[in-house]
Each structure stands twice: as C-alpha cells, then as structure tokens.
C-alpha cells in the first residue's frame with residue numbers, strides 16, 4: 037500500500053509507504069489523494085497527521101518517473117493545494133528525511149514537527165532541476181527570500197535544529213515525532229488556519245531584495261560555471277516576490293520545462309543513479325556487493341601524516357572510528373599532530389553548531405611512533421609519499437606486526453598494488469584505497485583490487501567507503517588505475533595545445549567555461565608540477581636517464597612535450613614555489629596570474645622547434661581534451677579495469693571536477709555522439725600518428741559502428757576484458 041490511514045482518537049494519521057525512501061511515485065500520489073480525501077470527509081476526523089514509514093518522511097518525487105508518462109498523473113502541487121486548503125489542521129511528522137517534493141508536501145501542511153536527527157531540504161538543484169511543487173513559492177513566504185534562496189540554490193540537507201532556527205519546522209523533538217505531531221494536531225483543532233496557508237502570504241518587495249537577487253545571479257554564474265538549475269532557482273524565487281502564488285507556480289513550471297530541454301537534468305540524474313550503482317560491485321567470480329559479507333572496522337590506523345594522511349585520519353574520525361596515527365620520526369609526528377588536531381577542532385565546532393556532542397561524534401586519534409601499537413587494529417591505511425621501496429618496507433613491517441585478519445590498504449595514486457602486496461604474507465588482505473585531496477572533503481574513493489585481493493577485503497573496503505560518506509568505485513589494478521590513467525592523455529593534449537600556439541590561461545578558460553572546476557594548468561600548479569616530474573624522471577622520460585641524442589620532442593617513438601620538464605628544471609613547481617604555469621603573489625599563493633615569462637618562453641620554444649601555429653579555436657581545445665579522456669576511458673573498459681562507463685563517470689564527477697551537468701566524460705561522448713567523437717579522433721590521429729593516445733579505441737569504433745547505443749547498453753558490448761575485475 038503506497039499510503040495507509042488510521043485513526044488516533046480524532047486524528048487521522050496518513051502514512052506514506054514506498055520503501056526505501058518513500059519517493060512520491062504515481063501510486064503514492066494516487067493513494068494520498070484517496071486517503072486525504074476520505075479523512076477530510078470523515079466527520080470523526082478533526083485533524084490529520086502526515087508521516088512516512090520506515091522512519092523516513094519522503095525523499096520527494098520519484099526521479100525514475102522523470103521523462104516518463106507516470107510523472108504526468110496527479111500532480112504533487114494539486115495534492116499540496118488540497119492539503120493547504122484543508123479546513124482541518126494538517127501536521128507533518130518528519131523523521132529521517134523530508135527532501136524535495138517531500139518537504140514541499142510538508143510545507144503545504146499547516147504545521148511541521150521534526151525529529152532531532154531529521155534532515156530537510158530542497159535538493160532538486162543537485163539533480164539539475166528546481167523544486168516544482170510550490171517549493172520556490174511557499175518556502176520564501178515562510179522563511180523569507182534570502183534564507184529560502186540559500187536553501188534552494190545550494191540544495192543542502194538541513195539538520196532539524198537549524199531548520200527550527202530558520203522557521204521551516206515548528207517543533208523539534210528527541211525521538212517519536214509522530215506522537216508529538218498527533219499531540220500538536222489535537223491542540224490546534226479549531227485554531228484559525230489562514231495564516232498557516234503559505235500560498236496566501238504576500239512577500240513585501242523592496243529594491244534591496246532586487247539587488248540581493250541580482251547579486252545572487254552573478255555569484256551563481258561564477259560558482260556553478262554553466263549549470264542552469266541554480267539560475268532557474270533564483271528566477272523562480274524572484275517570481276515569489278513579484279507575482280501571486282499561482283503566477284509564481286506557473287513560472288516555476290515553465291522554468292522546470294526549460295531546464296529539461298537543456299539536457300542538463302538528464303545528465304545529473306544519470307550521475308545520481310550512477311553513484312548509487314557504483315556501490316553495487318560485481319566480480320568475475322560471480323560474487324557481488326550483496327553476496328559478500330564485509331568485516332566491521334572498529335579500529336583503524338594511518339601511516340604517514342602528510343596532506344593525504346591527515347585528511348584520511350579526519351575521515352575515519354568523522355565516521356566515529358578510533359584511529360592510531362603513525363609517523364616515522366618525532367618531528368614529523370609533531371607537525372602531523374598539530375595539523376590533525378586543528379582539523380579536528382574545526383569538525384568539533386561544526387558538530388556543536390549542529391547541536392551534536394563532538395566527543396560522541398568523533399573517533400579518538402592517538403599519535404605514536406610505535407608500529408607495535410598496531411597489533412590489534414582491524415585496518416591500516418598507508419599514506420606515505422609515492423615511492424615503491426618505501427611502501428614495500430612499510431608493508432613488510434605491517435605484515436609482521438598486524439593481526440592475521442587485519443586489512444592492509446595503500447593510498448597509492450597509481451603504483452602497482454600487486455607489487456606492494458607481494459612483500460606481505462597476506463596478499464589477499466591487501467587492497468588499494470585511493471583517496472583524493474583533501475581526503476576529508478573529496479567524496480571519491482577508488483578501491484583498487486589486486487590479483488589476490490579477497491572478496492571479503494573488497495566488500496570491507498567498499499563498505500568502509502560508504503561509512504566514510506564517500507562514493508566508492510571498485511577498479512582493477514593497472515598503472516595509475518582509472519582516474520589518473522585517463523588524466524595522462526588529457527594533460528598531454530593540453531601541453532600540445534600550448535606548443536601549437538595557445539597559452540595556459542586560454543586552455544584553462546575554455547575548460548572552465550566547459551564547466552571544469554579548474555583547467556588543466558591551474559590544476560597542475562595546485563597539485564605541484566614536481567610530482568609528475570619526479571615520476572617522469574624515474575621512468576627515464578626526462579633527466580639523466582634520457583639516452584644521448586634523443587630528440588627533444590620524441591620519447592619511445594611517440595611525441596613528447598618537454599614543456600613541464602623545462603619549467604621544473606627552472607624551479608617552477610606551481611603554487612608551492614609561487615611560479616608554475618602561472619605566477620602567484622608568493623610561494624603557496626592561490627591566485628594565479630598569466631606570467632609574461634611563460635608567454636615569452638612558449639614563443640621562443642615554438643620558434644626553436646619550428647612548430648606550426650594553429651588558429652585559435654576554443655571548441656577544438658574542449659574536443660581534444662575531453663575526447664582524449666573518453667578515448668582512454670574506452671581502453672579502460674576494454675581492459676576490464678572499470679566494469680562500466682558509469683563508474684568512470686562517477687570517478688570524474690567526484691574526483692576530477694568534471695561538470696556533473698555534463699554527466700561525465702563517457703556520458704558526454706555519448707551525448708555528443710560516438711560517430712562524431714570517432715571522426716574527430718580519427719582526423720587528429722591521421723594528422724598526428726606519433727600521438728598513440730589519440731588512436732581511436734577499439735570499443736569506441738565498435739560502438740560507433742553500432743550507431744552509438746545508449747550508454748547503459750555499452751557494458752554488454754565490452755566483451756571479455758583482458759584483465760578481469
């Protein structure tokens with residue numbers, strides 16, 4: 037039953053029931069109309085309470101219905117108007133979540149009672165749309181335009197205590213919001229309800245509000261770089277100031293359909309469901325996420341308290357897992373301890389503001405130099421800098437110190453997990469857990485399975501990812517795994533574009549206008565150019581190991597751009613040295629300005645190597661960089677390193693600043709059309725046969741030959757991968 041009704045004395049309790057999140061599907065909406073109609077007509081009923089089963093109110097409209105005919109049956113707004121117009125008081129009892137249409141339903145009620153653990157919000161903007169059942173009209177009328185705009189444009193899930201302060205809910209209780217709602221309903225029987233009907237409230241407009249909204253538009257354009265939904269949200273809220281409720285509602289509806297026509301909602305909803313699917317891993321042995329039991333992680337340890345190690349300690353602590361933090365010497369331990377403690381203080385402050393007790397919501401952190409203290413931990417994460425010999429030394433130690441069933445994880449961002457595991461007595465307990473910087477903020481976790489990694493270790497690492505609030509994606513073991521492997525051809529194209537006449541700021545501008553959080557050159561300056569330089573030197577691509585007489589722009593028979601090497605040889609490592617592709621106000625500075633030195637250097641370099649200048653064409657920049665990414669993505673699917681294109685897109689959306697409103701590199705290639713992607717790559721490769729990364733992947737050719745089937749069908753075309761996941 038999608039909704040049920042029972043009588044508590046003279047109060048009718050209508051319960052939405054559509055597990056797991058009580059999404060307001062067509063059947064739920066029909067049931068609500070029926071149950072509410074009967075309760076309204078029932079003379080025994082003096083008041084009505086609305087709640088949800090499974091201690092959840094509702095996660096809003098059923099996103100799976102979008103684009104189908106089911107969404108057109110019984111509009112949620114019609115139900116909301118009926119509830120609001122009710123002559124009997126209606127109280128929403130909010131437990132767990134009231135999001136999107138779920139909160140809109142609650143806003144149509146005359147009163148709202150929430151459990152202290154509940155979260156409310158209008159997160160439609162996160163899936164590329166806007167609240168479309170009166171939320172943009174009722175919320176500003178309830179809490180004012182500025183507060184409503186913040187809730188709607190950011191799409192935050194707001195804790196109940198804050199929702200009370202904002203005025204979204206009338207009461208917050210500890211446990212059993214339903215009883216409290218029934219009591220309140222009884223109390224307000226006979227009370228005037230006019231003022232409680234939000235659609236009747238008028239917002240007094242003034243010039244400040246207009247300026248405020250205009251400023252919000254400018255801010256949103258900068259912050260959301262091409263995402264249309266935040267701007268539509270602002271225009272809908274602006275309508276609540278100038279138009280009547282029903283005119284505002286019509287504006288909301290028009291904006292919804294104009295957004296849908298952009299294709300962005302479809303891309304963001306693809307991203308939404310792909311994140312949920314990523315957790316449902318499968319293994320070539322037939323094992324799956326729901327057949328393998330994960331081991332509980334009650335205690336953990338982190339080796340190395342550099343930037344990554346610190347963030348990982350905080351992530352574990354925020355998941356209430358006690359952590360042992362180890363460094364190799366007292367001085368580094370002191371530095372790491374200071375940094376971790378200041379991050380912990382910030383987390384404690386945030387918890388206090390949410391009305392939570394830090395001590396019971398953060399796992400303890402114990403600092404030590406003694407590996408002996410690791411003998412009882414359930415899981416260890418090694419996060420020392422990228423050096424195979426150092427990692428092997430640590431894993432040998434861990435293999436002898438830790439208890440036999442402890443899991444040994446490496447945070448390497450691309451070294452061979454099997455090689456690391458080979459120095460232990462328990463390669464089946466070794467797995468890659470590749471966090472992204474800053475590890476306590478970035479949502480992505482690449483879980484890297486080695487040849488001998490056990491199914492239990494996979495299940496445990498994937499489960500830990502969820503517990504840390506991460507989006508965990510299971511990938512195979514190959515150099516640089518998925519994300520960083522695809523970055524290679526992307527950055528390669530970016531360098532060639534500089535050789536051919538562009539400047540870093542031009543390439544970055546094109547990629548940032550495309551929606552990337554940061555263009556390739558700003559990103560390299562942030563990460564530090566020396567990181568890549570060190571690994572290229574180790575590989576013999578630059579430095580003393582390069583054989584005499586090797587052409588400057590060739591390596592192993594392929595084109596090579598020495599631009600970044602030359603910058604590093606002159607100490608330009610990026611932000612950390614105050615000079616890189618950009619110049620910064622000081623070492624460690626964050627604001628990069630185009631650097632005349634770089635301009636002059638590039639002009640001289642092109643002259644020296646007589647490189648033919650290409651006419652400026654920003655579209656070409658995007659195509660070459662984005663298609664280089666996707667092409668490597670197809671190779672990764674062929675190799676079985678990723679099990680489906682959705683996983684690759686989840687990795688890029690959550691780890692590399694790819695604009696979610698474009699779905700991800702694979703979804704983007706699909707939306708552009710695979711025949712076009714193939715044609716562009718073939719033309720480029722024909723003209724540049726010494727750039728093998730741009731040789732169209734076999735799988736791309738195969739799918740393009742099939743006319744570019746929908747992305748969800750690609751995995752069926754992958755065939756037997758060379759490396760089983």
Ligand SMILES: C[C@H](O)[C@H](C)C(=O)SCCNC(=O)CCNC(=O)[C@H](O)C(C)(C)COP(=O)([O-])OP(=O)([O-])OC[C@H]1O[C@@H](n2cnc3c(N)ncnc32)[C@H](O)[C@@H]1OP(=O)([O-])[O-]
Nearest residue numbers: 057059095096097098099100135136137159167168169312
């Ligand atoms: C008119 C109105 O104005 C407009 C137009 C709207 O209302 S648009 C809709 C606005 N609402 C949202 O944006 C909320 C979206 N959902 C979430 O943010 C989260 O889901 C969650 C609620 C905070 C729970 O998180 P979780 O981590 O505990 O579990 P989960 O794994 O995420 O979700 C558990 C399962 O529920 C599925 N699911 C969740 N929300 C759903 C929804 N709104 N519709 C359909 N399925 C949904 C999800 O795919 C997964 O399925 P499966 O994988 O098991 O098959």
